[in-house]
Amino acid sequence: MRSPPLPSLAVASLLALAVASCAPTPWEPTGGDFTPPAEPGPFIHQDGTRLVDGTGAPIVLTGVNLGGWLVWEGWIWGGGWQSQKDMVARLQRLLGPEEAARFVQRVQEEFIREEDIAELARLGFNSVRVPFNHTLLEDDATPFVYKDEGWAVLDRLLEWCEAHRIYVVLDLHAAPGGQSPFYMADPDSTKLWDSTQNQERTVALWRAIAERYRDRQIIAGYDLLNEPSPPNGEALFLLYKRVAAAIREVDPHHLIILEGTSASSDFSMFTRPVTFNQAYSFHMYTWFGDPRREELAKYRALSERHGVPMWNGEFGENSLEMLRSTAEMYVDPANALAGFSFWTWKKVPNNSAHLVGVTADIPQWTKLIKWVESDWNARPTVEEARAGMDQFFEAARLENCDVNAELVSALRVR
Template identity: 40%
Template sequence: MTNGSKRTIDSILKVSGTGLIDGTGKKVILKGAGLGGHLNMENFITGFSGHEHEHRAALLSVLGPAKYKFFFDKFLEYFFTASDAKLFASLGVNCIRVPFNYRHFEDDMNPGVYKAEGFQLLDRIVDLCSQENLYVILDLHAVPGGQNQDWHSDSGTNKAQFWNFKEFQDRMVNLWVALANHYRDNPFIAGYNPLNEPADPEHTNLIKFYQRVEKAIREVDPDHVLFLDGNTYAMDFSHFPSEPFPNTVYACHDYSMMGFPVGDPYLGTGEQKTKLRRTFERKVAFMREHKLPIWNGEFGPVYASPSDDADFEHTNAQRFALLQEQLSIYRETDISWSIWLYKDIGYQGMVYVSPTSPYMQLIAPFLAKKKALNLDFWGCSDSKVRGVYEPFVQALKEMVPEHLRNRKYPNVWTFERQVERQVRECLLSEYMGWEMAELFRGKTEEELDALAASFKLENCVMREELNSILQDDARCR
């Protein structure tokens, strides 16, 4: 694909053996990034604390309906434009994963009545991508009740209630029918990712949901590929049926803690390389056994900045090396991938909002406080508040019998993780969200436009070394 040729994708992708092919039989390896923080907002991506619906509610209370709508309309417009699509194409990557929140399509007080603007928002992205011959994967990232226990499912709690209410599941099956009916003939849609990072404590509810949604989608769209995440945050396929779904790609997420502030630094040792490979192969054992295509839907390090790491350049050199090693593993067997993340305020993005922009200047003091309080799990350290929480958590642990401390799902989370998730990332983050909203009080529409425009590509900073690494790998297709 070249940036100069327009709309040359004219056939829907399909699964063939362990890979994907287009209508001519040509092998297609999808390589791209996730458009997180846009149609599904996340705290570390754009700077608020807690959950998206809480952030929106706090801003609505401060701005009022008219200015609230003006700001978010502009934010959604500026976050992804034709310039962003052109940048993707110029790097040689060929696919964008688009996470979206169900709230763009229906209201909880009016379920099943779909809002036209939800489809319009997706259509706009798909059209911009089609102008540059980019595939799009539609990713339902947040559902009623939350499909997992984390902030990015936008539930407001640390429980995945989606699995406890058939009504929630019915609504999302019906939403996918509407989406599949809308996009069924569109060749630029690489496929549908029905549920991001599900975390079903019983394991069986997820399988039943996949069986239902697969059948429902196929009735209106028999052609598009499905991209199905494994359970427990796309890492566990141990309970999946031995007979895979047809025309389906199974998706893992392959983050390495060596790419995060709390992990050991990546030094490129033989032991670390072996660990990377072993961990990845464990996640994709199901796909290997059944000779299925593999899509790594999320991975990527968090990058250090001068404000939090005096030796940030050295730290980032280690993390770029980690990324390159992961990509080399994926290249060996032509695995498709989608890095996390395209655009943010400086943690992981291929591009990020400039520190000198109106938006970053406005929220800088809040970001410093949020980081010091360790309100975001992603890319932060609790070093400044550890002394506050350690005695508290230790006291709580002593109240719970030892054999029960890791009983709460996900079992891979420690007792300490469960507490910080509930106390810091839910309760305290909600209070802090109101504090952030106050920064927007009294802003004029002109000022709000400038804040939203901080996210325009032309006003952002390129993470050049990351983009160079991705570009080099894209050439290996």
């Protein structure tokens, strides 16, 4: 959704004067805020409007998203616009709950492997943003109880990234209830904003993550909510305050990353930073016009006004030339970004340029994923579905994928 029409010139001028007269300042402690540590420790952290590493050297996080792995989006696998729970329900209908659960486990084990992380490093990227569903760690039927097998997935990823020196941004893409009504948030009928318990679960989940990983230097930051769609800006600000306070109780060192509303393009609810050691993250997709320069100027102004870094958490799904020119803007020192994370690392190719394409001929998988998309498509047999899953995981192995050298070059990571 876009912003409503701009007010008249006279009203706009009055608004501009009002904003200028009460311009917010960088974070300062107020009642209930936690005091920053005396030393930042060996972690990536905020230094004014830039990020620096544990030695104090400036660092720009240039990386990719690991979309379609720990939270599902049907189109990434060649299907449609389904949420994870809808896809799981369809697989349960075809195969039964046990086989559907085994497929979930195989996705976690096989869609992204250590070879993917090694290739990211070889290509010159230095970070990954890791979208995850809360259900990786906590089943809705047993709230506040965290799953050992979910922790094992994240632990294994961090070990790979430590081995290959790839920083990690953990991104809660699908909070309890869903922070938006859109498929990528895996929403329920009762959203995050409609339920006190869902909000309490979100706060507790982030506290548990921070407590477990407080000493892991390979984690660059915690991205608290992907593209939230609250009833109003105050609701988002207050929830962020609660989550940040819970994290700071156990982890004073890791960077906290906040996204705005309207697909992470509207930051008007932030009159000041929420916590110390914070960054903002905007997303930018250019499907309707080309507002990139105006949007970047807006984000740069916010960064300077609040004295915090601005990072691009998602962009992509466009032509090679559009992606090339966008990356050029992002690395331009005049825009003063703390980096970017391309969407996404691996997918079944569509009409947009792919970075790593699952390009093998996989007819039985295609039949399965198209039926998962819609009953209008042919229903596979159980045997075809099982064969299709095997085809998909084999085709998704990095050695069987197409790495797009032109797009790697366009992203300007070297």
